[in-house]
Each structure stands twice: as C-alpha cells, then as structure tokens.
Amino acid sequence: MSLSRRTVLxxxxxxxxxxxxxxxxxxxLREGLSLPVPEEGLQVFGPAEYATFQALARRAFPARExxxxxxxxxxAFLADRLLARxxxxxxxxxxxxxxxxxNALAGLLFTxxxxxFSRLPPEAQDAVLEGWRSSRLVFRRTAHQALRALAHAAxxxxxxxxxxxxxxxxxxxxxxxxxxxxxxADGAFAGSGGTSR
Amino acid sequence: xxGRIWTGDELTEDTTxxxxxxxxxxxxxxxxxxxxxxxxxxxxxxxxxxxYHTRRDFDLDEAKAYSxxxxxxxxxxxxxxxxxxxxxxxxxxxxxxxxxxCFRTPPEILERWRDVHGVKxxxxxxxxxxxxxxxxxxxxxxxxxxxxxxxxxILWDGLGALGYSRGTVKRNVRACAALGTCGVGCPTDAxxxxxxxxxxxxxEKGLRLYANASVRQLSTQGVRxxxxxxxxxxxxxxxxxxxxxxxxxxxxxxxxGAINSPGLLLRSKxxxxxxxxxxxxxxxxxxxxxRFRERVEAYSGAPLTVYSRQFIDRGPGKLGWLLEVxxxxxLQSAVALSGFGAEHQEHMAxxxxxxxxxxxxxxxxxxxxxxxxxxxxxxxxYTRFKVRYPLRDFHWEGFREALKVSARIQFAAGxxxxxxxxxxxxxxxxxxxxxxxxxxxxSPLECSVVSAHQMGGCAMGGSPQTxxxxxxxxxxxxxxxxxxxxxxxxxxxxxxxxxxxxxxxRWGSQxxxxxxxxxx
Ligand SMILES: Cc1cc2nc3c(=O)[nH]c(=O)nc-3n(C[C@H](O)[C@H](O)[C@H](O)COP(=O)(O)OP(=O)(O)OC[C@H]3O[C@@H](n4cnc5c(N)ncnc54)[C@H](O)[C@@H]3O)c2cc1C
Ligand code: SF4
Numbered sequence: 001m002s003l004s005r006r007t008v009l010x011x012x013x014x015x016x017x018x019x020x021x022x023x024x025x026x027x028x029l030r031e032g033l034s035l036p037v038p039e040e041g042l043q044v045f046g047p048a049e050y051a052t053f054q055a056l057a058r059r060a061f062p063a064r065e066x067x068x069x070x071x072x073x074x075x076a077f078l079a080d081r082l083l084a085r086x087x088x089x090x091x092x093x094x095x096x097x098x099x100x101x102x103n104a105l106a107g108l109l110f111t112x113x114x115x116x117f118s119r120l121p122p123e124a125q126d127a128v129l130e131g132w133r134s135s136r137l138v139f140r141r142t143a144h145q146a147l148r149a150l151a152h153a154a155x156x157x158x159x160x161x162x163x164x165x166x167x168x169x170x171x172x173x174x175x176x177x178x179x180x181x182x183x184x185a186d187g188a189f190a191g192s193g194g195t196s197r
Numbered sequence: 198x199x200g201r202i203w204t205g206d207e208l209t210e211d212t213t214x215x216x217x218x219x220x221x222x223x224x225x226x227x228x229x230x231x232x233x234x235x236x237x238x239x240x241x242x243x244x245x246x247x248x249y250h251t252r253r254d255f256d257l258d259e260a261k262a263y264s265x266x267x268x269x270x271x272x273x274x275x276x277x278x279x280x281x282x283x284x285x286x287x288x289x290x291x292x293x294x295x296x297x298x299c300f301r302t303p304p305e306i307l308e309r310w311r312d313v314h315g316v317k318x319x320x321x322x323x324x325x326x327x328x329x330x331x332x333x334x335x336x337x338x339x340x341x342x343x344x345x346x347x348x349x350x351i352l353w354d355g356l357g358a359l360g361y362s363r364g365t366v367k368r369n370v371r372a373c374a375a376l377g378t379c380g381v382g383c384p385t386d387a388x389x390x391x392x393x394x395x396x397x398x399x400x401e402k403g404l405r406l407y408a409n410a411s412v413r414q415l416s417t418q419g420v421r422x423x424x425x426x427x428x429x430x431x432x433x434x435x436x437x438x439x440x441x442x443x444x445x446x447x448x449x450x451x452x453x454g455a456i457n458s459p460g461l462l463l464r465s466k467x468x469x470x471x472x473x474x475x476x477x478x479x480x481x482x483x484x485x486x487x488r489f490r491e492r493v494e495a496y497s498g499a500p501l502t503v504y505s506r507q508f509i510d511r512g513p514g515k516l517g518w519l520l521e522v523x524x525x526x527x528l529q530s531a532v533a534l535s536g537f538g539a540e541h542q543e544h545m546a547x548x549x550x551x552x553x554x555x556x557x558x559x560x561x562x563x564x565x566x567x568x569x570x571x572x573x574x575x576x577x578x579y580t581r582f583k584v585r586y587p588l589r590d591f592h593w594e595g596f597r598e599a600l601k602v603s604a605r606i607q608f609a610a611g612x613x614x615x616x617x618x619x620x621x622x623x624x625x626x627x628x629x630x631x632x633x634x635x636x637x638x639x640s641p642l643e644c645s646v647v648s649a650h651q652m653g654g655c656a657m658g659g660s661p662q663t664x665x666x667x668x669x670x671x672x673x674x675x676x677x678x679x680x681x682x683x684x685x686x687x688x689x690x691x692x693x694x695x696x697x698x699x700x701x702x703r704w705g706s707q708x709x710x711x712x713x714x715x716x717x
Contacts, residue, residue, distance in 0.1 A: 059538055060537060060538055060541070061538075061542065062538055062539050062542070064539070064542050064546070066546070067542060067545075067546070082260075082264065082270075085264050085270055085434075085435075086264070086269065086270045086272060086580075087269065087270075087578060087579055087580045087581055088577075088579075089574075089575070089577060089578040089579075089581060090269075090272065090581070126538065129537065129538075133537065133620050133621070134620070134621065134643070138277055138641055138642065141620070141641070141642035141643065142277050142278045142279075142642060144620075144642075145278045145620075145642050146278060148537060149272075149281075149532050152528075152531040152532050152541075153260070153263075153271075153528060153531070153532055155531070156259075156260075156527050156528040156531040156532075156545075157259070157260030157528060161527075162259075162527050162528070164545075164546070165527045165545050165546065165548040165549075166546075166548055166549040167496055167526070167527045167548060167549075169257045169378075170257065170374075170376045170377075170378065170497070173257075173374060173376060173384045173385055174252070174255065174256045174257060174384040175252065175253065175384070176253060176256065177253070178251065178252050178253040179253075180249075180251050180253055181202075181251075181397065182201055182202040182203075182249075182400075183199060183200055183201035183202060183400055183401075184199060184200070184400075184401050
C-alpha cells in the first residue's frame, strides 16, 4: 500500500553530496530512456522520471501468464496519479530519487556503469535493483523500498492485476446510492447501530 | 440544539464558532468523548481532518480506500521507511477501517502505568463499567471458532498442535456478513465503528461535526487554550480550500491519535517540557507468510478472530508478542509482502493459498525501551511528521524468535512453504529450514516491519517532568486542554488498542466535562 518514500536524499552527507555532484557533472546529464508521454498528460513526473519509473516497473512485473504486463497496466501513469493525490513533498522526493536512480554518475559510483538505469539491458537492470535492495547504505535500501512500494501500489490498483491474483471482491453489498445522513433534520438515522436511548 | 455534520465543500467562507468543548478528531477517543459530552447537554464542536465517508463510499476498491481513508494516503512510515504505519483519517478514524478485534486492557499493563508511570485512578475496576457499557452499545461479542475463516483456523490449529495457549476474539459487529473487507470500510454498516454508532447518536444530541477541517494550531494565553484554528480542506483533493474555521471553546480536547496529537501540540509550540512526541509506541509487527496446498482465501471471512498471548512475556529484557492473522487483500499484500520481480509475482499468483501470521510486539515495558519520537518537518509538509523509531538488537532478537515461532505454527498447521518478511525472503519448506532464519539479515529495510497500532507521544503520568498529561488527561501546564486518545498511553498494551482507547475516553470524559463546569 505505501507508495512510501521519505527523505531518502536527506539521509546523510553522502546522498546530498551525490545529488549536488549529479547536477553539475557531464555524466549526470547522460540521457535515459525516452517514452511517449501519456495522452492524458502527467501531473507529477517529468518525461524522464516517467520513463525511468516505467523501466523499473517492467522489471518489477516481468511477463507472466495470466498477469497483465507493466505497459498494459501503465504503471508509471498510475504512479503519477497516486503521487498527485498525496502530499506534494512526497512527490518531490520521489522525483529527486528517480533522478538519482537513473543518474549515470550515481551508476558509476555504485555499480561501475555509466549507462543510465533506464537504458540498461534487463539483466543489468535487475542487478542494479538488487544492488539498491541489498546495499549496506540505508538510504539506498530506503530508495529501493520507496520505488518498489510505489510500483506495487500502482500495479495492484489496476483491476486486471487484482483479478490475476484470484481475488474477487464480494458483490452485492455495496450500495452507491445509500443515503448519507447528516443530522436528524435529514430523516433516517445514519447507522445500523441505532441509539442507546 | 440540533446537531449536524458538515463537509468542507459547505464551508464557503471563514467561520468562527463558539462552544463548550472543541473535540479535535473523531476516532476511537474523539467519538466516545463527543457522545459523552453531548449526553451531558454540553455544546460540542468536533473537527475531523478526514472526509465524511459512509457505506456509500465503501466500494471495496483498495487503491481508493487507502489513499482516501488512511493517514498520508496509506504511506505513513518512519523516516527511514523501515516501518510502514497504517492509521485512519476519516470520520470515525481508525474505527472506520480497522479489523474489529476488541480486547480489554491486560491488568498488568494498568498496574505498570500505576507503579512505573505514576498514573492514578485508572485501573481495571475503574474501567470495567465503561467496557461493560461499550460492549453492550457496540455489540462487542465473541466470534466463535466455528465461524472462523480458514486463515484464522490455521492459527488456531497450529497453536493447538504445538500446545500453545489460544483464544477467540470479540468483535464489534452486528449482522456481519464476514466479507473480510473491514480494512477498506464496511459496506454494510455491520461494523460498529464510531462512524455508525456513537457519532450519529452524539449528533442527534446536538454535536456539530465538521469533516475536512484540519486543525493546524491551538492559540494559548497564560494557562488556557483560547482558540482552535483549522484549515478547511477541499473534500475532493484534501488540500486546503483557503477557508478557515476557528473555534472558541471553554475546553479543548485533542483526539487526533498517536502521531497527530503530539504533532498538533508541537505545531502549537506546546512541548510539554520536552515530553511531547516522546514515548511513541508502535506495536511493531513482523509478518510470516505461508503457502498451503488448499485454498485459504485469507481475504474473505471475518478478518481477525483468533489470537495467542503465549509469547507476550518472555522474561525481563526480551521483547514479547501477540499472535494474530491479518486479512490479505491484494494491494495491501503486494506492498507488505516481500520480494521483487518474478519472485514477488509468484507470491501474488498464489494469494488464494496464502496465510500470514502477525507477531505484534509489545513495546515500552522493558527498561530502556523508550519507543520512537514524533517531530515536525518543514512547514510545507502538510500531512507529514518526522517519525523515528530506532530498531535495536533488542527488537531484532524478538523479531527473529517471533518468526521462528510463526514458522513452526504454520508448518504445524500444514503449510507447504513459509516465507520470512525479508526483502529477499527466507524460504522454508519444512521444520528443518527454520534454522535458516538465524542466518538472515536483521536490519532496517532488510527485514520489513509494519504497524497498525500507534500509541503514546503524549504520555500520561504522575509528573510533569516525565509526562504530558496528568491522571485526568489534562495537559499539565494548561487548565483547559485535554488529550483523549491512544497518544496518552505511557506504554503499549500487548493487545489491540481500540477497546482500551474507548474505555479510557469514556472514563476521561468526566474530567473534561468537569473542566467545562469549572470554567463556566
Ligand atoms: C488497518 C488497521 C486495522 C486495525 N485493527 C484493529 C483491531 O482489529 N482492533 C483494535 O483494537 N485496533 C485496531 N486498529 C487500531 C485502532 O483502530 C486504533 O488504535 C484506534 O482507532 C486509535 O484511536 P485514536 O482515538 O487514538 O485515534 P484515531 O482512531 O486514529 O482517530 C484520530 C482521528 O483524528 C483525526 N485527526 C488527526 N489530527 C487531526 C487534526 N489536526 N485536525 C482534525 N482531525 C485530526 C484523524 O484524521 C483521525 O480520524 C487497527 C488500525 C488499522 C489502521
Ligand atoms: S467482515 Fe463484517 S464488519 Fe468487516 S467489512 Fe465485512 S461485513 Fe463489515
């Protein structure tokens, strides 16, 4: 559920220094994957962050019989919409994080590679993700957790993904027209609980 | 006076109200307090930052539910993301989206509050009449084992096979259809949350409830709170609409729950001599996931109906835990359960065969276990607080032993595979593999931890040097400010907290009411 995050980039001098360096270096400007922006537009992500997140989602949800793929579910698009509903500070942090994640300089420091994450072949992307997951640096593990949770929350908010798990929501119980009581002046008592008069 | 419920869209201009008591928050604490005060004929205004969501909105869509009815859209967590924190944010607070397990407070916890923390007058005898009343009013009844779903039955059978103590749980339901969807709001109003019980009754007795009203600050002068300042939120976006709601009350009761109540006090520069935001307890939970050959369908049936306190007391200096099972709805499972990529999808594909076991750890009762802290973040961060909860060797030892016990129980009940909550799960295929848990990594984010029971942050106690409120729930340094919710607990409980909060609030309502009299 948690499209978690947190001050992943504020977790110490190391991360802040990396971010500062990233912005000013030639390597950091190496372009990542480019994907067409959804026709509905993006509310939080920029095009680069959108593409990075979708690249990550493709590794989170590899092709599997019965399950829709990351592109069908449009994971990055749904993640963008989830972030738009939350506190803007979270969206800001996730964007920063994706920038760092795809950053070639960070790649060089952490993995020895200078290709942005989103342009790596799938096996190399898996290795990068594993590196963040199991890193000795808490801030990298935090970053992995934030992106993983956001991807899972977005993917499993799609009805086809939910169906693929075998879960069927109980039907016939929800009444979208149920009256909404606001006080005695509105008539019937709100709950089934009645009163204790 | 006629009560009513208003929502943010109806508040189209800045508004100032006067009343006897302003209650901030409508959850377990606020709901009870509001009714008890209204019953006494007091003029009560209740402000709730969440929306007014009713069964019309409880359409069982998980994504919508978490992002709408939970604090921070379901994303609240400690600063390092090592502990995910689930907490309600809607009229009824946690009672609207919780799993209906009801327990009276263990007597030894109340004794500890008296003996170690100096709390006076709050013991089993004092709370019993309130629990009796609440159990009648909220239809809190045993859910017999014959009605347990397969998920709970697995726990029951596993505990029985190993000779461990076990019990069935009381639930606050009426005509429950056992849908299993309590965590996303009950679509039938079977759950006797404060949303459908005490709050409507209070409104009938005159309480004025304003939903989408986020209290930002309390103004104080001398030893008194003089005004409560709230931002009106747009119900569609939960962002400030630009309108303000100000309440001038004789007495103010903060019932925002652990984390938000200390947060509001800190925003108001009320630090309780440095004690506000300290002693935050989370009942940290580790989850052991199992796969069974047969279908378990842990997403269906009454979610939480069996428990064991066999391991609650492992002796001095050792973290103990309560055992229960959670419902496994897909989205929540996807985020809470371990693994990534193909491995994670494998778990999700076998969701109908999954069982999970919660080890809910009792924090705050061992020497040196001070829990976590709540502090403020940037002013621009509207819903977020800086929550820290250091996990130490003490916790990891408990988590590791709890996972071993869980695996044994799951195997004893017939599991074909058990998985740990590590980010790279330890996969066990039989008893002999349980030793693998000893070699797994135990550190933040390598082993995931969650919390659905937040307590503390405004601890009650016998001295203003060590606590935030006195034994009448009054803020030590102000005459007309009370805190009435789970944040006043000086320790965690070792049982699910709702009934304790309800009972403490009903007990505490006498003190709040008396303060109105004394200031009238
Ligand atoms: C998924 C889940 C399952 C659970 N299952 C169980 C269970 O089975 N049994 C059990 O005993 N417990 C359970 N709990 C825990 C239980 O619901 C809580 O412990 C309890 O509701 C806390 O009561 P409270 O009064 O302290 O706060 P809450 O019930 O959280 O109420 C606080 C309210 O105040 C509002 N608020 C906060 N700040 C402000 C502000 N500044 N302005 C206005 N309003 C504000 C919040 O939006 C919220 O609605 C569960 C919790 C969750 C999340
Ligand atoms: S299990 Fe009962 S109380 Fe929970 S959502 Fe279903 S009908 Fe409501």
